[in-house]
Each structure stands twice: as C-alpha cells, then as structure tokens.
Amino acid sequence: MEWALKYVITPAIIIGEYQGGAHYRNAAAARDAVKKEALRRAGIGYNEVVAGQTTPSELRRLVEKLVDKPAGD
Template sequence: MDVMVWELVGLGLILVAILGLNGKALTRRKGSRPKLVYSRERQAERRDPTIDQLQKVMQASFTKRRIMNGSEYGLFRLVEKELPQINGGYRVFAQTCLGEIIGSKDSEAHACINSKRVDILIIGNTGEPLAAIEYQGSGHYQGNAAVRDAVKKEALRRAGVRYVEIFESYTDETVRQLLRDALRPAPQTAATSPAA
C-alpha cells in the first residue's frame, strides 16, 4: 500500500512539473472546479517590487549630486583633520541617515526620524555613533528647519548621541573646542544605595 501512495505522489509531481513547463499552473477557488491559469499571470501577482525598481532605474538617467555645499565640506575637512589629534580612533561620515544610527521600539517615532540626516556623524572605534554635527549656515533657518532640527536633536539626545551645532560665524578654534567637548566621556555618576 505504501508503494501505491508514493507512486501517486510521484505522478502528481510529474503532472505539476509538466503543467509548469507548459506555462500553466493549476489553481482552484473554493467551491469551484480547477481551472488553468497561465503562470505569467500568477507571477505578475507575486512580482517582487525590486524588479519594478530595477526596470525603472534602467530606463532613467542619473547624474551625480554633491552631498555637501562648500561651507559644509570645509567643516567636514576641519573635523576630519581634528579627529586624529583627539586620538580616540574616531571616524567621520557625511550626510548620515538617522534611521541607520538610532532605533526605537516605537515604529511611528522611528518613522519620524528615519529619513532625516545629520550633516556630519562621528563614530567611535567600535562603530557606535558618538556625536552628530549640524552646520547652521546663513540660509539654514528657512521654512520648518528649526522644527526639523528639534526633532533630530531630541531623538539623538534620547539615544545618547551628542548633538553639536556649528554656526558659520564660529572660528576654527571654536569648532575644535566643541569637538573636544563633545567627544569627552560623560561623567560617571556614583550609584547611591537606598537608605537602610
């Protein structure tokens, strides 16, 4: 009896393979007889959205875009040059997405910061984000920029990442001092024991 069951299973698999090779698949709706549907139609229903993305990208043209303006790039270079002097194994990144460096169990809160970026990010030698630097140039506070910055600042504060604002009027030495202050380890508070 077991041999007959396996033979029927084998025949069923062969039938499915033959139908698949002919570009057709067997589907059945509840309460109806089986009907043949072309596999292309079924594939379209299950189509991976990244295939559509690839097709759109292949049909479009793209150009390079600068990720920083001249003033931001000047600040980036200053930070990049100063970090080895602080000697902590730090690395610097430009235009980093907050959703990649901080997280939240609250998906709605995370969605609020997911696509926001910081101008410059400093990470430690373990890859952990330590400080986010925002350059505030002359044209920065337009529209709702102050509110956007407040959202970033609060999310970073809650995640334990320092937020440093650099204004265009700051001297190089002021920027260097702000960097040293931001990368100084936070003071440890002594644990207090409950009163007996």
C-alpha cells in the first residue's frame, strides 16, 4: 500500500513524502513533476523518502537537518 506522510506547518517551508513500492505506476512521474514544480515556484522545499532506496541513516540525517535540535544535543 502506498501512503504519504506529510507534516503541514503554516506557512509551509518543506514537504516530506514517502513513496511506497507501488508509487511508480501509471502517471505517477507526470504528477510528481507537476507537484515538484509547483512547490519549487512557491519556495517550498521537497524531500522524498523512497521505499527500498532510502536507508535509515539517510532518513535520520534528513530529519536532523530539517528539525531544530535542542541545545546540548
């Protein structure tokens, strides 16, 4: 099952999306291109986490980069 994990912060500054194994079927590439271009034009960052390609350590680095860590951590 494909699902997306999205956190909405007003105003949005970044979007994260999980691409499950079934994501790349049919017209997904065209939809993704439109979505990515719209986000780029709006000045909103976009990050993908792809099933079977993104390692846990890569995901951890991405989250650490995007989330403010408390002082001393």
